[in-house]
Amino acid sequence: MMPVPSLDVAAGAVAQPKRSDAAFKLSVGFLALPIALFLTIFFFYPAVQILMFSFMTQDSKGITGLPLTFSHYTHFFTVDLYARVFWNTLRISLTTSVIAILLGYPVAIVMLRSNPFVARTITMIIIAPLIVSVVVRSYGWQLVLANGPAGVLNWILMGLGITSTPLTLLYSETAVVIGSLHVFFPMMVLPLASALGKIDRNLEDAARTLGAPWWRVFGRITFPLSIPGLIAGFTLVFSLTAGSFVTPVILGGTSVIMLGNLIEQQIFVVYDWPFGATIAVVLVGVVIAINALSTRLLQARKLRRVAP
Amino acid sequence: MNERLNGVAAWILYAIAAAVMVFILLPLAVVVASSFSNTYIVTFPPKGFTFNWYVKVLGDSEFQSALKLSLLLAFGSTVGALLLGVPAAIALTRARFRGLQVLQDLVLSPLIFPALVTGLALLQVLNRMGSGNVMVNLLIGHIVVTAPYVMRTVITSLQLVDLNLEDAARTLGASRMRTFWKVTMPQIAPGVAAGALFAFMVSFDNVPVSLWLADAQYTPVPLLLMHQLVNVFDPSIPAMSTIVIVLALGGTLLLERLVGMRRAVAI
Numbered sequence: 001m002m003p004v005p006s007l008d009v010a011a012g013a014v015a016q017p018k019r020s021d022a023a024f025k026l027s028v029g030f031l032a033l034p035i036a037l038f039l040t041i042f043f044f045y046p047a048v049q050i051l052m053f054s055f056m057t058q059d060s061k062g063i064t065g066l067p068l069t070f071s072h073y074t075h076f077f078t079v080d081l082y083a084r085v086f087w088n089t090l091r092i093s094l095t096t097s098v099i100a101i102l103l104g105y106p107v108a109i110v111m112l113r114s115n116p117f118v119a120r121t122i123t124m125i126i127i128a129p130l131i132v133s134v135v136v137r138s139y140g141w142q143l144v145l146a147n148g149p150a151g152v153l154n155w156i157l158m159g160l161g162i163t164s165t166p167l168t169l170l171y172s173e174t175a176v177v178i179g180s181l182h183v184f185f186p187m188m189v190l191p192l193a194s195a196l197g198k199i200d201r202n203l204e205d206a207a208r209t210l211g212a213p214w215w216r217v218f219g220r221i222t223f224p225l226s227i228p229g230l231i232a233g234f235t236l237v238f239s240l241t242a243g244s245f246v247t248p249v250i251l252g253g254t255s256v257i258m259l260g261n262l263i264e265q266q267i268f269v270v271y272d273w274p275f276g277a278t279i280a281v282v283l284v285g286v287v288i289a290i291n292a293l294s295t296r297l298l299q300a301r302k303l304r305r306v307a308p
Numbered sequence: 309m310n311e312r313l314n315g316v317a318a319w320i321l322y323a324i325a326a327a328v329m330v331f332i333l334l335p336l337a338v339v340v341a342s343s344f345s346n347t348y349i350v351t352f353p354p355k356g357f358t359f360n361w362y363v364k365v366l367g368d369s370e371f372q373s374a375l376k377l378s379l380l381l382a383f384g385s386t387v388g389a390l391l392l393g394v395p396a397a398i399a400l401t402r403a404r405f406r407g408l409q410v411l412q413d414l415v416l417s418p419l420i421f422p423a424l425v426t427g428l429a430l431l432q433v434l435n436r437m438g439s440g441n442v443m444v445n446l447l448i449g450h451i452v453v454t455a456p457y458v459m460r461t462v463i464t465s466l467q468l469v470d471l472n473l474e475d476a477a478r479t480l481g482a483s484r485m486r487t488f489w490k491v492t493m494p495q496i497a498p499g500v501a502a503g504a505l506f507a508f509m510v511s512f513d514n515v516p517v518s519l520w521l522a523d524a525q526y527t528p529v530p531l532l533l534m535h536q537l538v539n540v541f542d543p544s545i546p547a548m549s550t551i552v553i554v555l556a557l558g559g560t561l562l563l564e565r566l567v568g569m570r571r572a573v574a575i
Contacts, residue, residue: 022404024484029403031395035415035455038392043418043452046429053432106324114322124564125329129336131556131563133513135530136549139537140335143342143350143546152338152352182332214317243422246515250537260424264519267428280425287422 047284053277064273072278082262086282089258092173092248093241096180100188100237101230103181108193130186138250141179145169145251171253179247184240188233195229196222228298235294239287259283336553343546350543361547371548374532381443381528382511385450389507392451393458394500398488400459401466412463419456426452427517434521442526449517454507461506465499466492501566509559 054072058064076082111122129137144152147168154166169175199222207217245260252258259279266276338352346356365371400412418426427449434445469492477487515530522531533548 025402025404027403029399029405029408032399032403032411032415035392035396035459036411038455039415039418039452042430042433042448043421043426044414046433047421047425049433050425050429103324103328106321107328110321110325122325122329124560125332128557128560129332131509131513131560132336133515133530133533133549133552133556135513135515135533135537136339136552137335139533139545139549140339142537143338143352144335146352150351152334155352182335185328185332214315239420239422243424243516245424245519246534249534260422260516263424263428267520273432276428280422280428283422284425287420291420 050277050280053274054281056274058272058274072275073282075275076278076282082279085257085259085262088173088256089242089283090286092176092180092256092258093238095177096184096241097188097234097237099177099181100185101234103185104188104192104233105226108189108196111189111193112197126186126189129182134183134244134246135250137183138179138247141175141182142170142250145175145178147171170251171255173252173256175251176248176256176258179251180241180244183244183247184237187236187240191229191232191236192226193229195226195232199225227301231294231297235290238290242286242290243283259286339546339549340553343543343550345543345546347543349541350546354543361543362551365544365547365551368544370527370532371529374527374529377443377526378512378528378530381446381450382508384447385454385511386504386507388447388451389454389458390500390504393455393503394462396455397459397462397466401463416456416460418452419460423453423514423516424519427520430517431520442521442523445521446518446526446528449521450511450514453514453517454510457507457510458500458503461499461503462496465496469495498566502563505559505563505566509556512555 053064055068055070056064057067057069077086107122107126111119111126114122146152146154147166147170149155149158149166151166151170153169154163157163158166203221203225204217207221208214212220242258243260244258245264248256248258248261252261259282263276263279263283266272266279270276342350342352342354343361344357344359345351345354346358346360347354396415400408400415430445430449430452434448439445473491473495474487477491478484482490512528513530514528515534518528518531522528527535529548529552533545533552536545536548
């Protein structure tokens with residue numbers, strides 16, 4: 001049993017933490033030391049190594065070292081085959097993110113504003129697949145989009161008489177975009193829903209009371225106030241799609257190659273470490289650029305709102 | 309609430325939302341339906357009904373060892389992620405010193421870093437260290453990926469803790485340790501549980517890191533599935549996929565019961 005402290009002791013106890021507070025706030029920081037060490041050895045150091053590899057040369061024995069060179073980068077951007085993979089990756093990521101935005105708004109709005117049962121069901125349906133393996137989800141699309149009459153989509157379309165010849169969708173860029181959209185859609189809806197949820201309903205009500213039609217309420221109030229969620233979602237979907245590997249392998253086959261697949265080929269098939277590292281650095285560069293851009297956009301927005 | 313959404317615009321919204329739900333569920337439903345097909349190759353529509361493919365998959369020694377490896381790996385990396393992540397989350401929310409924000413951005417950075425590159429970089433360093441133990445390598449790689457998830461959910465929970473309660477306990481003479489275990493911990497427990505479960509799922513589904521670190525002897529389930537997709541065409545693939553879906557669904561329900569999905573994902 002803890003003794004009940006007398007008033008004097010209690011007063012001392014109040015003063016005590018105050019004096020040791022600064023020391024505590026510094027020392028509790030040491031709890032972050034293990035993860036900092038772990039990530040330094042197994043994440044930051046390896047990442048720096050990859051960056052260095054991209055400037056090194058590999059000799060005939062497969063040993064990477066000096067002399068330093070910039071040639072892998074010029075090689076990457078000047079050889080048509082590689083440059084095309086780069087632009088393909090950007091195009092697929094952009095298309096996926098834009099479609100995710102267009103579909104994300106209706107879904108997020110219905111999720112927030114319909115009755116609790118519908119809202120809960122939609123939330124579950126959006127989030128549950130997030131935990132199902134990307135391999136399984138891409139495989140599901142492989143079955144749906146399969147070329148020839150045995151593909152689920154072709155079976156439905158032909159059964160309904162919409163087309164008489166089966167569509168050829170699998171192993172195309174469209175298939176990769178569909179698969180990526182399925183895999184990363186939650187990353188758009190969730191930030192959008194949380195931004196939309198923070199909007200003061202009175203603003204929309206006021207606009208409506210003053211006679212604004214729904215599209216003007218959306219255009220002038222709902223949409224502008226949801227932009228932080230939009231930017232967060234866009235950044236997530238774009239970076240994740242750009243770095244994907246599984247979906248293009250399963251749905252793009254040999255005809256749609258993205259940066260991730262190119263890295264794997266260079267390391268496992270060609271054994272060209274410096275060039276594989278170069279492509280990896282390019283991929284990281286794309287992801288960092290898109291994150292930096294979104295941070296700047298959000299900051300610019302904040303500044304504008306502070307200014308009169 | 310309902311009167312907010314009405315008129316033609318509302319019906320269009322509902323129609324789009326419904327179409328998106330079909331879009332999300334369709335490929336999963338097709339996989340599950342195909343797994344019961346009594347045919348030697350996957351066809352649509354599936355013909356007949358049989359559990360034979362499940363019998364085949366569950367009896368397959370390759371699948372058994374992959375499943376064992378995946379579960380062990382997910383369990384090990386979750387424990388590792390908790391041991392490293394929870395103390396770090398406490399440090400990042402309770403400490404005050406210069407550079408704290410930078411430190412937080414750094415330890416959470418594996419979340420936005422392309423995992424494929426994380427795995428590749430790790431492979432290169434582990435090779436040079438001469439670390440030939442595939443299981444240890446996989447474990448390290450998975451902890452790098454899962455620990456930031458744990459940190460993120462636990463940081464969120466710690467930020468929601470009522471600091472007045474901690475102050476009250478301290479004022480009443482409780483030590484910092486006692487305050488943590490008796491006052492703080494009960495408040496963040498759901499967050500820690502959600503982080504742990506999420507870390508488990510992330511590890512269980514991981515391909516981009518395992519891809520580099522696994523070998524023919526140690527192949528986790530998602531990698532095995534990916535290899536088999538290319539050369540096996542019978543319904544054992546959908547059966548194996550369905551087992552993965554069922555495991556994920558179990559995890560989802562558990563998360564929903566523990567904390568609610570939205571909070572668990574912390575996006």
